[in-house]
Amino acid sequence: MRTAVAVSGGADSLFALLALREAGHDVLALHAHFLAPDAVDADVQDRLRHCCKTLGVDLEIVDLHHKFAELVITPFIEHYAQGMTPNPCALCNPRIKFGILRDAAKQLGCKGFATGHYVRLLQTPNGPLLCRGNDPRKEQSYFLSLVPQASLDNVVFPLGTRHKSTIQGELEQRGFTIPESEESQEVCFIPDDDYRSFLQNTGAPLSGPGPIVDRAGNQLGHHSGLWRYTLGQRRGLGIAYSEPLYVIDKEIRSNRLVVGTRAERQATGCSVHELNTLLPFEKWPDQIWVQTNYRQQPVPCRIRIVSETGMEISFLEPKGPAAPGQVAAFYTAKGYVLGGGIIHDSTRT
Numbered sequence: 001m002r003t004a005v006a007v008s009g010g011a012d013s014l015f016a017l018l019a020l021r022e023a024g025h026d027v028l029a030l031h032a033h034f035l036a037p038d039a040v041d042a043d044v045q046d047r048l049r050h051c052c053k054t055l056g057v058d059l060e061i062v063d064l065h066h067k068f069a070e071l072v073i074t075p076f077i078e079h080y081a082q083g084m085t086p087n088p089c090a091l092c093n094p095r096i097k098f099g100i101l102r103d104a105a106k107q108l109g110c111k112g113f114a115t116g117h118y119v120r121l122l123q124t125p126n127g128p129l130l131c132r133g134n135d136p137r138k139e140q141s142y143f144l145s146l147v148p149q150a151s152l153d154n155v156v157f158p159l160g161t162r163h164k165s166t167i168q169g170e171l172e173q174r175g176f177t178i179p180e181s182e183e184s185q186e187v188c189f190i191p192d193d194d195y196r197s198f199l200q201n202t203g204a205p206l207s208g209p210g211p212i213v214d215r216a217g218n219q220l221g222h223h224s225g226l227w228r229y230t231l232g233q234r235r236g237l238g239i240a241y242s243e244p245l246y247v248i249d250k251e252i253r254s255n256r257l258v259v260g261t262r263a264e265r266q267a268t269g270c271s272v273h274e275l276n277t278l279l280p281f282e283k284w285p286d287q288i289w290v291q292t293n294y295r296q297q298p299v300p301c302r303i304r305i306v307s308e309t310g311m312e313i314s315f316l317e318p319k320g321p322a323a324p325g326q327v328a329a330f331y332t333a334k335g336y337v338l339g340g341g342i343i344h345d346s347t348r349t
């Protein structure tokens with residue numbers, strides 16, 4: 001079986017290619033252009049060509065920039081304009097990398113597919129089961145929780161058992177050097193991770209300034225556009241108050257930003273839609289953890305299914321709010337991914 005390895009030009013996917021090649025797999029390197037031709041980095045492409053030539057591996061380059069704009073960038077802009085805090089990487093995985101790019105791999109005769117994500121995949125009687133990668137600082141299962149189980153058939157993640165700190169050294173031992181500076185950007189289409197400038201430059205209809213109010217409706221200050229704020233945010237409110245204030249609500253219709261104290265910020269749960277289950281619901285264990293942000297720790301929760309793709313989540317202990325638009329990823333105690341969905345609303349008492 002031939003395996004297409006999705007290569008970005010970065011260290012992790014190059015290592016994935018190398019590891020599979022060294023293990024004797026029949027591999028093809030598959031690189032995609034996600035950005036418009038004028039943003040394509042010629043150095044990255046030259047490096048990929050050089051690496052693949054050295055390894056004796058065929059390289060295919062596919063241009064997906066129209067689809068990427070339609071399925072990732074446009075929804076990102078629209079969701080921000082609607083007051084949400086979207087997660088474009090979590091959408092890119094099901095729609096582009098494990099969707100259109102995977103289809104391109106199949107058309108090139110590759111039944112197998114590999115990426116440089118730090119996650120593990122276990123083969124079970126219920127099909128492939130996604131699991132946290134072994135490197136806690138780099139593991140990426142949260143970002144893959146929206147990928148349908150069917151798209152994980154014949155997929156390999158060579159970095160799932162690896163630690164990021166060893167990868168550069170392993171590549172150097174084999175004579176490959178990847179500039180580390182290229183690995184720092186969080187979202188590939190947002191230069192310098194400056195999403196505010198990016199959104200302003202798109203010309204999207206973003207909301208303008210308005211009042212900042214407390215829960216009782218008393219005005220405490222002015223905000224500069226609801227899209228600039230995230231639920232739970234503390235910094236950058238510009239209000240002098242006797243205790244720290246946090247964003248606790250964004251009232252889109254009245255263009256009001258509602259702030260409150262730490263106690264008022266606590267959320268008791270959230271609603272989730274567009275659910276993707278990686279294990280049928282009836283097989284979910286009693287104890288479930290939910291992670292509502294890439295950087296946060298998962299917390300124990302209870303779930304209530306409200307429709308085929310909708311769920312109400314109650315946190316066992318109140319916690320900071322889950323921002324609409326972010327992903328809720330569900331885990332077992334051992335770090336298996338049960339599924340994921342998009343947060344629709346945060347609930348508090």
Ligand SMILES: Nc1ncnc2c1ncn2[C@@H]1O[C@H](COP(=O)(O)OP(=O)(O)OP(=O)(O)O)[C@@H](O)[C@H]1O
Pocket residue numbers: 005006007008009010011012013014030031032033034097114115116117183
């Ligand atoms: N332009 C691209 N073409 C093909 N595959 C890609 C591309 N960009 C990313 N990928 C795949 O998605 C994986 C995860 O990418 P991401 O940018 O999240 O992580 P990364 O740790 O920076 O990976 P890398 O070091 O390989 O760039 C990559 O390892 C690679 O397999």
